[in-house]
Amino acid sequence: MQRRVSMADVAARAGVSGQTVSRVVNSSPRVDAATRQRVERAMAELGYRPHRAARALRTGRTQTLGLLATTLASVGNSRMLQAVAEAAASRGYALTVLTLGGPDGVSAALAQFGEQGVDGVVVLNEATAATESATIPTGLHLVVVDAPPGRAGGSVGIVQSDHRGGARAATTHLLALGHAAVHHLAGPASSFAAAEREAGWRDALADAGVAAPVPLRGDWSAASGHRAIVERMPDAITALFAANDQMALGAMRALAEAGRRVPEDVSVVGFDDVADAADYRPPLTTVRQDFDELGERAVHALIAGIEGESTSVGLVPTRLVERASTMPPRRG
Amino acid sequence: MQRRVSMADVAARAGVSGQTVSRVVNSSPRVDAATRQRVERAMAELGYRPHRAARALRTGRTQTLGLLATTLASVGNSRMLQAVAEAAASRGYALTVLTLGGPDGVSAALAQFGEQGVDGVVVLNEATAATESATIPTGLHLVVVDAPPGRAGGSVGIVQSDHRGGARAATTHLLALGHAAVHHLAGPASSFAAAEREAGWRDALADAGVAAPVPLRGDWSAASGHRAIVERMPDAITALFAANDQMALGAMRALAEAGRRVPEDVSVVGFDDVADAADYRPPLTTVRQDFDELGERAVHALIAGIEGESTSVGLVPTRLVERASTMPPRRG
């Protein structure tokens, strides 16, 4: 492989100094139109590409963002990753990913990102406590997705889905169908999103003057949803709001195995609207999260922070999608 | 933000030259034990971290790998990403991701990776034609996952799951249960993995001397699986091998809607063993892919190529996981 084309090569070809080439590359206004054109032609002819590492060394900016998550293999995280990757790419930023070994590795992971020189990091917050106690390397900008607004400010921005509003809508939907009680299959206690969804469920019950039963609890997985129902299914259950679609899937299997039909005997609502939810049996009524918008806003906020503008808190709306897993309770 | 700690700072603190610090960092043998210790203490005290961009500028290596996929939001790709991310991290490489805008953007994406200076790229091959026709920037090493072995060699390595063997095992399992015919719900024609799975199905049928019916076809999504069954379900179907779990999910819904019970009337087998497959109704017999091993091997092959060793072709075994969606046909 021959030496790569550098600015000096372009400069020689165009008969200008390297500095002028630099100005053209960075679209500085201080360049004569004719000169610019000459330089651009030289770049095209030589196939010049700026060297990111060299630029990073000089400017201290890498034009690279980081994404930090416990795992990338979960449905929600992978959809967020996809959205963040596209949003970053459309702004000319590269995206590098890092998964947490342990739950307490947040500080270490951020340090590693700092070392790599990323300009900012999107943190997919799954265990609030771990994220909140993490130390942030100086100069690193952060946007935390689905975190309590408390820590926002400084170099930390927050973006979240309206979990609470969505959960409230789901619960209200069930109540409006005539269900006297709505049970909740909650997510893990350590999760902010799970807490918000539970809060929204309580909101709706309170609005209706209905007492909230003790929620069941899972870990987001279908298996945990199944287990929760098998172990302690409420006797008189007619309506269940699961904190995500996968737990709803597991719960529906457990209900079927116990001889309860969905939706005739028990109505079920999920959360997320994963790609498969429309093909669950029955197709699942659920709350759709707008991951694309969430990723877009996270990247926007992050880059705003990097470029010195203020970071802010954003709430992305969610929306109830009605399918066949909900209906009014049977009379009788 | 104060200036970062550089090698010179460490050198001053330890009373040695920068070069000696460099030697310690790169664990060169040419350093006295006492000196090394002094330098290491200085690094610890100052919190020194090598500057990747500077190193990349000097050495031409970025210690960064790229991952290219059409989308990162699909189940299989996100599991591969997770595995690749961990394998890369464990070797001290960062991982940056890029998704394809269009199906023909492979060349452009590789060019962008080249520009970013990644040392190598893992390509998740979804449309063989697009990958095969792509131009590879000089000096960039590639490992293509699930591609025909033809292109291997030079700076291109190939790693694949044993789709064919897994499909054969799935089909053989159904035949062994006593099913006279096994129908296939295939993946998209453009996919190598889909073609291999179909080939494995044909292999097993040929072994048993059974004629292969015309396969149904979907696009990997549950919705497409549902649609395929609704539109042209074979009359006498008693056994179905779907090319992935999600299409199996859609197919099972369609079968249920048509009044066919799984597994009593129709046995169904999927492929992938996604996390939810054990909670489908009924729990799905499927073929497990070892994504961790696949990612590990891809990264291993890539780094071997980067460091000048030979790249090779690897086949990762798959394994049938029996659950409740298969049983012998009813005598009738």
Place this chain on the structure above:
DNA sequence: ATCGGCCATGCTAACGTCAACATCGGCGGG
């Protein structure tokens, strides 16, 4: 005509690291 100011462009140095070569001291063999 003179001068200040502005515009286009060039020159120099520096970002942090490492490869290549230089230096220095000690030690064993002749």
Place this chain on the structure above:
DNA sequence: CCCGCCGATGTTGACGTTAGCATGGCCGAT
């Protein structure tokens, strides 16, 4: 006792880029 070698360490410069300042030409205002 001198030479040559080796092992440990230092010096220099370059990777490709851009910030900051310098230069020189032109124009309008005085």
